[in-house]
Amino acid sequence: MVLTEVTGRRMKSHARWWLVFLLPMLPLVWLVDRALALDLGADPAQAIVQFTGIWTLRLLWITLAITPLRRIFHWGWLQRYRRMMGLYALFYAIVHLLAFATFILGWRPDLLLRELSERPYIIVGTLALLLLIPLGVTSTRGMQRRLGPKWAKLHRLVYLIALLAMLHFIWQIRSSFQEQLIYGLILAWLLGYRLWKRHRAPVRKPSRMA
Amino acid sequence: KLREGDRNAALSTSEAPAPYISVTTHNNFYEFGLGKQDPSRKAQKFRTDPWSVEIAGEVNKPGTYALEDLLGPHALEERIYRLRCVEAWSMVIPWMGFPLGDLLKRFEPTSRAKYVAFTTLHDPEQMPGQRGFFSTLDWPYIEGLRMDEAMHPLTLLAVGLYGNALPPQNGAPFRLVVPWKYGFKSIKSIVRIELTEEMPDTTWNLAAPNEYGFYANVNPTVDHPRWSQATERRLPSSLFSPNIIDTQPFNGYAEQVAHLYNGMDLRKWF
Secondary structure, three states: OHHHHHHHHHHHHHHHHHHHHHHHHHHHHHHHHHHHOOOOOOOHHHHHHHHHHHHHHHHHHHHHHHHHHHHHHOOHHHHHHHHHHHHHHHHHHHHHHHHHHHHHOOOOHHHHHHHHHHOHHHHHHHHHHHHHHHHHHOOOHHHHHHHOHHHHHHHOHHHHHHHHHHHHHHOOOOOEOHHHHHHHHHHHHHHHHHHHHHHHHHHHHHHHHO | OOOOOOEOHHHOOOOOOOOHHHHHHOOOOHHHOOOOOHHHHHOOOOOOOOOEEEEEEOEOOOEEEEHHHHHOOOOOEEEEEEEEOOOOEEEEEEEEEEEHHHHHHHOOEOOOOOEEEEEEOOOOOOOHHHOOOOEOOOOOOEEEEEHHHHHOOOOEEEEEEOOEEOOHHHOOOOEEEOOOEOHHHOOOOEEEEEEEOOOOOOHHHHHOOOOOOOOOEOOOOOOEOOEOOOEEEEOOOEOOEOOEEEOOHHHHOHHHHHHHHOOOOOOOOO
16 A cells, blocks of 8 residues: 555656746647648747747746745755756757857858847846856756756856846837736746845844854 | 829939848838847737827927828928848838928927937837847837037938838838938837937837947948848849949948038047
8 A cells, every 4th residue: 555655656746846947838839739730920930939948938937836836835856957947948058059150140151240249138138048058058967966066056157147037128128018018027036035044144144142 | 002102213223122022021120029020020910100299308390280280281202212130131222201301390409419318119919029128129219419410411301212102111101211321320210209308218228328339330340240231232142143232331321421521539429
């Protein structure tokens, strides 16, 4: 009886793993489907770049939300999906940049050079992606062990990356800032929660001693 | 279907027009939403009949006119124009319309008329984009031209597209088309035309004066502060041919209009 309970639990967690693994793939599947159906309007290039960009942001925010949600709701099981979500964010960011270079710039060297040297929001976005790559590369358990305490320090870069991604997004406001405001407020909470936790921890100790 | 109008070949480009579906589903008309496909989805119930237009300011015959009376006397012609958006995409569009100058003359501008100011309908009930709290644009949308620009034969009042009446997402019942300027100058769904002595305010200039000037002439050598204007993507594009072409001074109409700006520093008066 104990055995079947363990197997049952394992199967449930297996199913959950697959579900969480497949979910972030759906937006891309939808996008490819629409692109093949020629249903992305007169400017499919722009549509693809915008879509993959916003999903990069969403997955990055989801990655950052895992730790606070786990703590607040005591969802220990969430932790194992943090790396997966982070890697998905990296994946969508790479597709985003490749789509921009391919569909918008046609890999024309002069345009690539111009965009990467003169356009602040392109520079900031590219920088965010470049910084995300080492985090992806060192996300394995082996690397985590090998880097030891340096690993946590390195992965704090994700806060800077999120801020750069947010700036990249804000810099493209034409008239309405509604979306940017929503994403900005969520990010403020995600980062603010951490600051608050860090700030609270050292204060508690002396008060206890006193 | 509109009255038949002959193509004005002399003032039309020989480039191939974008398909009707592209022209009518890829629109910047923020009154109906920010997405390019929002206007085509949200403007279909837009009421353009009845429609009246106020002619005001420095004219001898000011007044409010029914659309039919306003447009009635004018023979329509087809003009195939390039349209260059400030966002660095472009399209070729076959408009039906007549020169704005012909209309203005009927109302007898006075000698004090130096500019023409235009206003789009303000109707938040019909235009969801005018209801939002988060827009940096003030409604109604306003635009303007200098008198000589307004009287230029290229400056068109369009009432149709591909031989049919303008669909709402393209600015029904009638709109301005100024082909050598960025698309945002070509104000849609006009309800008011005022001739003024002073340079009028314009919506995008009020929202971001460092990014959008009053003149807004297409100019590959003056970049938007956030992106380049040297090239444009001609739409519709397919994914593996981005259709990138060089942007031309005055959108290719330099021969006809460059003289209007003789002696002006186009970097300063962007």
